[in-house]
Amino acid sequence: MWQSLQGERICLxxxxxxxxxxxxxxxxxxxxxxxxxxxxxxxxxxxxxxxxFLQNLAKEQKALRYTIFHKEQAKIIGSCGxxxxxxxxxxxxxxxxxxxxxxxQGYGSEVVQQLVHYGFVSLDMVRVSAKVEPANKAxxxxxxxxxxxxxxxxxxxxxxxxxxxDLCMYARIKYE
Numbered sequence: 001m002w003q004s005l006q007g008e009r010i011c012l013x014x015x016x017x018x019x020x021x022x023x024x025x026x027x028x029x030x031x032x033x034x035x036x037x038x039x040x041x042x043x044x045x046x047x048x049x050x051x052x053f054l055q056n057l058a059k060e061q062k063a064l065r066y067t068i069f070h071k072e073q074a075k076i077i078g079s080c081g082x083x084x085x086x087x088x089x090x091x092x093x094x095x096x097x098x099x100x101x102x103x104x105q106g107y108g109s110e111v112v113q114q115l116v117h118y119g120f121v122s123l124d125m126v127r128v129s130a131k132v133e134p135a136n137k138a139x140x141x142x143x144x145x146x147x148x149x150x151x152x153x154x155x156x157x158x159x160x161x162x163x164x165x166d167l168c169m170y171a172r173i174k175y176e
Contacts, residue, residue, distance in 0.1 A: 012111070
């Protein structure tokens, strides 16, 4: 059911255990994980455990995580995917993180465009949403640039790094 997705400069491939060393480098960067609901990783074993967890969610068709490959450099530059898949309600929630070295170069937009297209066309979803902390201005800008609309703030909705945080809800609807 899950396929690789091809963008102009990136390829999204279902996450694999052999991606752990490169993803560990990204997930251990505090700037990258600042707005993620995980602490920065300290050991590559944590990356392998996370990948195994994500693969199990994919087998259950509850989520799907991709590794982001830079085509020209043949290098892993992040991960992204569907954090939640609600097939009966035709709704997916997306998430993404990119290696700091590749920030501000349009890779995030390319990732979001691939996920939205796959969600609407291949998965036949009606709604694609994303939740983002209010202080994560770069992610908010990325979502707005890609035609996601702000729907409101969920107050103290998720525990992240030992504290409850607010999350802004953004979404795109297939027919808009």
